Structures are given as structure tokens and as C-alpha cells.
Amino acid sequence: xxxxxxxxxxxxxxxxxxxxxxxxxxxxxxxxxxxxxxxxxxxxxxxxxxxxxxxxxxxxxxxxxxxxxxxxxxxxxxxxxxxxxxxxxxxxxxxxxxxxxxxxxxxxxxxxxxxxxxxxxxxxxxxxxxxxxxxxxxxxxxxxxxxxxxxxxxxxxxxxxxxxxxxxxxxxxxxxxxxxxxxxxxxxxxxxxxxxxxxxxxxxxxxxxxxxxxxxxxxxxxxxxxxxxxxxxxxxxxxxxxxxxxxxxxxxxxxxxxxxxxxxxxxxxxxxxxxxxxxxxxxxxxxxxxxxxxxxxxxxxxxxxxxxxxxxxxxxxxxxxxxxxxxxxxxxxxxxxxxxxxxxxxxxxxxxxxxxxxxxxxxxxxxxx
Amino acid sequence: xxxxxxxxxxxxxxxxxxxxxxxxxxxxxxxxxxxxxxxxxxxxxxxxxxxxxxxxxxxxxxxxxxxxxxxxxxxxxxxxxxxxxxxxxxxxxxxxxxxxxxxxxxxxxxxxxxxxxxxxxxxxxxxxxxxxxxxxxxxxxxxxxxxxxxxxxxxxxxxxxxxxxxxxxxxxxxxxxxxxxxxxxxxxxxxxxxxxxxxxxxxxxxxxxxxxxxxxxxxxxxxxxxxxxxxxxxxxxxxxxxxxxxxxxxxxxxxxxxxxxxxxxxxxxxx
Numbered sequence: 001x002x003x004x005x006x007x008x009x010x011x012x013x014x015x016x017x018x019x020x021x022x023x024x025x026x027x028x029x030x031x032x033x034x035x036x037x038x039x040x041x042x043x044x045x046x047x048x049x050x051x052x053x054x055x056x057x058x059x060x061x062x063x064x065x066x067x068x069x070x071x072x073x074x075x076x077x078x079x080x081x082x083x084x085x086x087x088x089x090x091x092x093x094x095x096x097x098x099x100x101x102x103x104x105x106x107x108x109x110x111x112x113x114x115x116x117x118x119x120x121x122x123x124x125x126x127x128x129x130x131x132x133x134x135x136x137x138x139x140x141x142x143x144x145x146x147x148x149x150x151x152x153x154x155x156x157x158x159x160x161x162x163x164x165x166x167x168x169x170x171x172x173x174x175x176x177x178x179x180x181x182x183x184x185x186x187x188x189x190x191x192x193x194x195x196x197x198x199x200x201x202x203x204x205x206x207x208x209x210x211x212x213x214x215x216x217x218x219x220x221x222x223x224x225x226x227x228x229x230x231x232x233x234x235x236x237x238x239x240x241x242x243x244x245x246x247x248x249x250x251x252x253x254x255x256x257x258x259x260x261x262x263x264x265x266x267x268x269x270x271x272x273x274x275x276x277x278x279x280x281x282x283x284x285x286x287x288x289x290x291x292x293x294x295x296x297x298x299x300x301x302x303x304x305x306x307x308x309x310x311x312x313x314x315x316x317x318x319x320x321x322x323x324x325x326x327x328x329x330x331x332x333x334x335x336x337x338x339x340x341x342x343x344x345x346x347x348x349x350x351x352x353x354x355x356x357x358x359x360x361x362x363x364x365x366x367x368x369x
Numbered sequence: 370x371x372x373x374x375x376x377x378x379x380x381x382x383x384x385x386x387x388x389x390x391x392x393x394x395x396x397x398x399x400x401x402x403x404x405x406x407x408x409x410x411x412x413x414x415x416x417x418x419x420x421x422x423x424x425x426x427x428x429x430x431x432x433x434x435x436x437x438x439x440x441x442x443x444x445x446x447x448x449x450x451x452x453x454x455x456x457x458x459x460x461x462x463x464x465x466x467x468x469x470x471x472x473x474x475x476x477x478x479x480x481x482x483x484x485x486x487x488x489x490x491x492x493x494x495x496x497x498x499x500x501x502x503x504x505x506x507x508x509x510x511x512x513x514x515x516x517x518x519x520x521x522x523x524x525x526x527x528x529x530x531x532x533x534x535x536x537x538x539x540x541x542x543x544x545x546x547x548x549x550x551x552x553x554x555x556x557x558x559x560x561x562x563x564x565x566x567x568x569x570x571x572x573x574x575x576x577x578x579x580x581x582x583x584x585x586x587x588x589x590x591x592x593x594x595x596x597x598x599x600x601x602x603x604x605x606x607x608x609x610x611x612x613x614x615x616x617x618x619x620x621x622x623x624x625x626x627x628x629x630x631x632x633x634x635x636x637x638x639x640x
Contacts, residue, residue, distance in 0.1 A: 339488075352435060353474065357491060360450035364486045 009071060012041060012188055013079035019141070020079055022072065024064075024095075025086035026187075026257040027113055027288060029275050032134050034153040034191060036141040038082060042187035043068040044253070045231055045347035056098045062091045062318050064229065067347035069095065072103060082107035082140060088287035089321050107140035109133060115288060117280045126276045134272070150271045154263050156191045161261035163198040168255060170205050173213050176236035176246035183254055184233070221309035221365035222247035226299055226329070228286070228315040228322055229253040232349030235314075235358070242355075244362040248306040250283050250299070251314065259283040286321035295325060296332040303338055309365045310339040312358070317344035339365060370428025371420075372626055374618025375412050376449060377405045377436025380472030380500055381585065383615040384412035386420050386427070387623060391459070395419035396612045405436025413442075413638075424638040428630070431622040433614055435473075442638060447621055449614045450478055450489050456617030457581050458484025460607050465577040468567060468596070468604075469614070470586035472500040475567060477574045490574045497533040498566040500585045503592075505535050506559050509542040510552055517556055521591035524557035533566060556591065564595035571600065581605040583613035 013020050021038035023030070030040040045067035053069040071077050083103075085096040087110060096110040111133050114122040138145050164186055171179045182201055186194040223244050229252045230236065236246055249255050260281045265274040282288075284295040303311050311333055315322035326342060333340045341361040343354055371394065376383045378401060386395040397415040401408040409432065417424065432443035433452040440446075453469045458480060467478045473496045479487040496502060507514045528550045532538040538559075545555050563586070571580075580602055586592055587610035597604050607613060 353491075356435070356448055356450075357489075360448040360486065360489060363448055363451045364489070367485055 009041075009046075009076050009079075013076065015039075018190070019081040021082045021084055022068070022077075022080045023084040023086075024068065024092060025088055025287075026252050027086035027088070027279065027282075028084045028111060029130065029133070029279075030191075031150060031153040031157050031263070031271075031275060032130070032137055032145065033082075033084060034156065035145045035149040036137045036143045038137075038141065039190050040084075040187075041080075042184075042253075043071065043083075044184070044188075044229065046071065047232075047348045050347075056102070057091075057095075060318055062089075062316050063346035063348075064231075064316055064319075065091050065095045069098060069102075072099060077103075080106065082109065084109040084111065087112040089319075091320070109136055109140075113279055113288065117288060123276055123280060126279060127272060130272045130275060147271060153191075154271055154274070156195070158262050158264075160186055160191055160195050160198070161258035163195060163202060164258040165261045167198060167202055167205075168258070170202075172245075172247070173205055173208065174201075175213065176240060177233050179246075180230050180233050180236050180254060183257055187253065187257065219366070220245045221362060222307055223362075224299075224303040224306060224308035224311045225249040225251055225254065225314055226303075226311055227251060227313050228319055230314065231316075231345045231347060235350045235354075238350060238355055238358060239312075239362070242359045242362050243366060244358075247308050248302060250285070250302065252285060256283045256285055286315075286319075286325045296328055299329055300332050300336045300338065303333070304336060308338065310341070310361060312361070313340060313342040315344060317346050370626055370630075371422060371426050372619050372622035373413070373416060373427050373430045374452065374615040374620070374622055375409050375430065375432050375434075375437075375440060375443065376452065376612075376614035376618060377401060377409050377412075377432065377434040377440065378449070378471050378473075378614075379435055380504075381611065382408035382412050382434070382436065383612045384409075384416040385612050385615040385619040386416045386422070387616075387619045389623070389627075391620065391623065393616070394422065396609060396615070398611055401436065405439035406441070408436065409440040409442075427638045428626045429622040430638065431618040431625070433618045445621070445625065447618060450476060450491070451486055452614045452617030452621065453583050454478050454480045454486045454617065455484050455620050456613035456615075457583060457607070459616060459620055460613070461579070461581060461605055464579050464581040464605060466571065466574075466580045468571065468580065468582045468587075469584040470499055470563075470567065470582070470592075471584040475499050475570065475584075475586075477567075477570045479574060479577065488574055490570055492570070495534070497535055497538070498563045502535045502538070502563065503559070503586060503589065505539050506542055506556075509539045510546070510555065512552075515588075517559070518589045518591040520553050521556035521560050524553040525551070526554050526557075527561055528554045528558040530555075530558045530562040533562065538562070557595070560589070560591040560595040561599075563592050564599045567596055568599040576600065576602075578602055579605060581607070583607065583610045585611050587611075 018039045021033045021040045022043045033040050045064045050070050052073040053066040057066050099108045260278050263274045263278045289295040372387050374385045382399050382401045384397045395416040399411050430443040431445045432440040433447050433449045437446040457464050457467050469476045474492050476491040478489045481487050532541045582604050587606045
């Protein structure tokens with residue numbers, strides 16, 4: 001099956017009747033935009049030569065930012081009605097300003113959530129930000145986001161994330177590339193279409209014989225992927241082709257997208273409070289976690305609990321938040337006796353050198369020599 | 370049955386043919402050129418000619434290096450990181466850290482007492498400090514690559530090279546020549562620049578002695594000496610450092626032969 005990332009954005013954005021919203025981060029509350037009539041479409045870096053973007057950002061800055069800016073400034077980018085950012089780092093903050101200046105005809109939203117999710121007043125701050133965002137979206141879309149509209153959108157994304165969460169429980173029974181492809185599809189396609197696609201894949205999995213998928217035998221070392229976005233789906237397939245298997249992940253375009261899947265208001269609270277609760281309880285990432293200890297503890301618990309033989313750190317070569325956390329995370333794995341490798345990628349994806357390092361890491365875990 | 374290891378790198382392709390007693394029957398080094406498969410086949414032919422053996426005598430082939438995927442006659446592909454560790458362990462079992470600098474990359478490898486890879490680190494985005502870097506510098510100095518070591522040994526002082534980008538460093542060398550700096554002093558500066566970069570990589574992975582060096586750049590005694598000075602320790606360089614990866618591949622091929630045999634298998638060349 002063809003990975004969705006390989007389908008050009010021209011095809012993803014083909015329905016002229018839709019108002020497409022390009023968004024950057026899994027912390028963007030898609031439900032609010034969906035309730036206002038936007039179709040949220042995640043912005044993924046693509047292996048494209050960069051020209052226009054380099055007028056705004058130096059080449060040693062985040063390639064996710066540069067590659068997506070290139071898309072936005074291209075003819076294809078004209079299909080987007082609006083863009084949404086979640087404030088995660090200085091680059092994203094500056095990128096939002098570049099979008100505002102360079103694309104004055106588009107609505108640009110910058111959602112600022114708390115970095116330390118357990119800080120005093122974090123929920124109150126977050127609620128104020130969500131309310132402000134909701135008002136901005138209403139004004140830009142010319143639509144009143146009623147409580148029932150928002151609740152309906154929340155239900156759509158609840159179902160989508162729940163399906164992905166169920167799929168995650170069976171990920172050992174399917175190729176890793178296929179799992180990540182479906183998570184990407186959930187972020188690229190209209191919510192309702194993605195839901196049908198994932199339901200279909202789940203049904204297919206249920207019909208398959210147990211343990212029908214054996215990527216490289218029982219002795220294949222399990223790898224846990226940790227970091228930012230998976231820039232290239234073929235990396236997951238490459239791991240399996242070279243004798244490894246993926247046992248779990250904490251990636252922005254993987255499990256982090258659907259972690260803590262259900263948004264449900266508790267008694268006396270409204271839908272925004274429920275959205276805030278999910279934000280505060282999701283998997284930690286380099287840009288959003290209560291403390292570094294929390295991120296570190298989560299990684300060693302997860303990797304150890306899933307029986308991972310090693311951890312592969314995957315992040316953009318110029319990503320500051322992930323680079324800052326990397327040393328502490330590596331030290332925690334060293335203490336736990338879990339081998340790791342750090343792979344830094346750019347938008348051009350899996351290169352010969354990266355493949356070589358991954359294969360050597362798998363050989364090391366297998367004790368090949 | 371014999372075991373063959375072929376290491377197809379970016380600049381050169383090496384082959385090592387060994388027998389069951391792990392004796393080296395042939396060791397060949399050829400330029401890779403534009404076609405990895407052709408380079409591997411050339412190596413195979415050269416190894417057979419050197420040893421006087423036939424294709425049918427070879428029970429299993431392991432390919433390594435960047436061109437390993439192109440060698441469809443190989444039974445197994447293994448990274449050069451694993452192969453260099455295995456090769457150096459065979460030559461000097463006490464080695465615990467290995468520096469391998471080839472045509473386009475450099476690697477620091479921690480090796481276990483059994484010849485396994487404990488950890489490794491390598492350059493990925495830039496070829497500075499590799500064989501290609503030296504080749505370009507030799508071109509800028511209008512010298513042959515193998516003249517650099519002797520040239521550097523005659524230096525009275527060192528002229529530091531501040532650019533690590535190969536292209537910028539070439540411009541810098543041209544400017545230094547134009548400013549009448551002695552060529553020998555510039556060469557020493559080039560060797561020290563490579564040593565500085567390599568030492569940084571070694572410190573990141575944690576240097577445990579004894580230290581060895583393999584790959585084509587290990588043939589340049591100027592780089593080896595500069596690195597020894599940087600690190601304050603001696604470096605073991607095998608007699609032919611360029612074939613260490615191919616030797617490791619041949620030893621892995623022999624392991625395979627001893628476990629599975631070679632008759633009629635993929636990787637056995639047949640007549």
C-alpha cells in the first residue's frame with residue numbers, strides 16, 4: 001500500500017469545497033478547527049529542494065519548518081485557508097510570524113499551551129488560551145462554535161484516536177510502516193475518512209491469523225522509537241528488513257498523537273475543560289513535559305516494559321528541544337542498561353548513512369560478528 | 370571450502386579470501402569506480418587469480434561497505450562497522466577501540482573482548498576529515514595522495530587549517546599557498562585538523578586503550594602521528610589497514626560456513 005506521505009499534497013487538498021487548515025504539532029486542538037468547518041491537515045516535511053523557504057530561514061534551522069514553509073509558499077499551498085501552530089520552540093514561534101508576514105491573506109493561529117503541564121495554574125492558563133483560540137477561530141471562519149458543534153467534533157476525534165489506540169495494541173501483528181502510515185492518514189485525511197480507513201485495517205487485522213506477521217523471527221531485537229516526527233516511513237520498514245522490529249514509540253507522528261485518546265467532560269465541566277484535561281495528561285515530549293525527570297522516567301519505563309532491546313532517538317538534526325533532552329535521556333538509558341542510538345534526520349529522509357548506522361545498531365543488538 | 374569477504378567502499382573495494390584455518394589466501398584493493406557491482410566482481414576475480422582458486426572453492430561470501438547491497442552474489446550483507454570490529458579483533462584481540470577512516474566517513478568503534486561492537490559513532494552529514502578530504506587537499510597542493518605523509522614529516526611548523534568543510538578548506542589551502550606558507554607546514558596543519566576532529570569523536574564515545582586504526586587514511590603516518598599526539602597514546606596500525614573490513618567480512622562468512630555449510634546455498638558461488 002502506498003504511504004500517504006508519498007501522495008502529493010495536491011491530491012490531499014483536492015476538494016475545492018473544503019477549507020483546509022495546515023497544522024504543525026499534535027498539540028494543536030483539531031476539534032476546535034473541525035467544529036468551525038475547517039479540515040485539519042497535518043504538515044509533514046517532504047523531500048523537496050528548498051528555495052523560497054531559504055529566503056526566510058538559514059539552512060541550519062529545523063527542516064520541518066523550512067520544508068513546510070516551502071509548501072505554504074508554493075502554488076500547492078494556495079489550497080490552505082489557514083494555518084495553526086502550537087508554540088513548542090523558538091523556531092515555531094518565528095515561523096508563525098513568517099507565515100503571518102508572507103501570507104497575509106491566510107488566517108494564522110498560534111496556540112500557546114503551558115510547557116510545564118504540572119505548574120501551578122497550568123490548567124487555568126490553558127483554558128484561557130483555548131477560549132481565546134476558539135474566539136479567534138470563530139472570527140476567522142465566520143462561524144459560531146456552539147457547545148454542540150464542538151462536542152460533535154470531539155466525538156469524531158475521540159473515535160479516531162480510540163481506533164488508533166486499539167490498533168496500537170495489535171501493532172506487533174502488522175508491519176511497522178503500515179502502523180505509522182495509518183497514524184499519518186489520521187492526520188492527513190478528513191477525520192471521517194480516516195476513521196473508515198482505520199476501521200477497515202482493524203477489521204482486516206482481526207480476520208488475520210494470530211502472529212501471521214513475523215518480520216524477522218522471534219530473535220529480532222525490539223526497538224523503541226523516541227523523538228519528534230517520523231520523517232520517512234521507509235525507516236520503519238528498513239528496521240524490519242534489517243532484522244529488527246518496532247515494539248513501541250513516543251513520536252509526534254506516532255503514539256503521541258493519539259495518547260490518552262478520549263476527551264470526555266466530567267460533571268460540571270464543558271468541552272474545553274475536557275480538551276484541556278487531555279492536553280495535560282498526554283505522553284511527554286521534548287517541548288511539553290512537567291519535568292525532565294518525567295520524560296526520562298517515562299522513556300525507561302516504556303522501553304523496559306515493552307521489552308525493547310534498544311532505543312532509537314529520532315529527531316530533526318536542528319531541533320533544539322529534542323537535542324536539549326537527549327543527553328539526559330541517554331544517560332537514563334545508560335543507567336538502565338538499555339542501548340541506544342541517536343539518528344538525526346532532515347526532510348530528505350532516510351539516507352544511505354542513516355541506514356548504515358541503523359543496520360549496525362541492529363547487528364550490535366543481535367550480537368552479529 | 371573458502372570464505373570470501375568483500376568491502377565495497379566509496380573510493381576503493383577490497384576483498385579477502387581465507388581458508389578454514391583463517392589463513393589469508395588473497396587480499397586485493399581496487400578502485401570502486403562508478404559501478405559497485407563491477408568493483409565487487411573485479412575483486413572476486415582478483416582474489417581468485419591471486420590465490421589460484423576457482424569460484425567453486427568459495428563456500429560463502431559476505432559483502433560489506435556502502436556498495437554491499439549491489440553484490441547479489443553475496444550470501445549476507447553486514448555493515449562495515451561490525452566487520453572492522455571483527456577484523457581488528459582477529460589481528461589484535463586486545464584492541465578495545467578502533468578508528469576507521471575511509472573514503473567518505475570516519476567511525477570510532479568500541480570493541481568487546483570477543484570482537485563484538487559495544488558502541489560506535491560516525492560522521493553522517495559531512496565528509497570532512499576523511500579520505501576524500503585528504504584527496505582534495507592533495508589536489509590543492511598539487512601532490513599525490515601518498516606523498517602527503519612524507520611531505521608533512523618535513524614540516525618545521527604547523528599552519529592551522531580553520532575550515533573543516535572540504536570545499537572551504539581547499540580554498541584556505543590555496544590562499545595559504547598564495548601567501549607563501551611552506552607546503553610541508555600546510556600538510557602538517559591538514560593532518561592536525563583531521564586528528565582534532567577524530568579525537569573529538571573518540572572522546573564522545575569514550576576511549577579505552579589499546580587503540581587501533583584501520584581504513585585507507587591509516588596509511589598516512591602523518592595523520593596517525595598527529596592523532597597520537599592529540600590523544601597521548603600509541604595507535605596500532607595493521608600492516609594493511611585498508612583490508613580490515615574485508616577480513617572481518619571473510620571471518621563472518623567462515624562462521625556461516627562452519628555453522629551451515631556452503632553447498633548449494635545462496636552465497637556459495639558454484640562453478
